[in-house]
Amino acid sequence: DAGVTQSPTHLIKTRGQQVTLRCSPKSGHDTVSWYQQALGQGPQFIFQYYEEEERQRGNFPDRFSGHQFPNYSSELNVNALLLGDSALYLCASSLVRQGVYEKLFFGSGTQLSVL
């Protein structure tokens, strides 16, 4: 049973470029959330996707956008990269019907470095 897989594992970009990160949820999961984790900090919520719609968004600018596909996989796109976007980007999947006991399963993340 495959867990949450993210690609690529590492990425180096320059300021102003655009990047796409990918996530495949754990088998059977229908909800995907994206988090940004700066060094030494806890993850910050970017947004959550369910039924191919953005269900909730955190305090991130419109440069951050996403998509969920019919197979529940998801992409995170970041445009006009800034140095401050350098971070570990984590994808978490869950099953909406678990309700309050919804258990988040995280991937190992994509380490993005912006030069």
Added chain:
Amino acid sequence: KNQVEQSPQSLIILEGKNCTLQCNYTVSPFSNLRWYKQDTGRGPVSLTIMTFSENTKSNGRYTATLDADTKQSSLHITASQLSDSASYICVVRGRGTYKYIFGTGTRLKVLA
């Protein structure tokens, strides 16, 4: 502003010893609180999940407590092992939201 604060920031203990990590939150209304373990360079792994009606939850050598009145939680690790070396993150979800608010974590180092 909804916040989750953890203490201490870091902790060093000897193998076999016990330790307790603290979490205070201001998220209101409250839905549930979780503790996660995160190894360096990896995604967090769930240890416990508690709703406002639960005040203790155990997972092996990990025991979490919750006082929803004072908005405090603790994670107690018994008979620590070298593999317990990691960051432990307290996470809170408010009622009526899908957003989880993460603390900055306690970095635990277990020495032989």
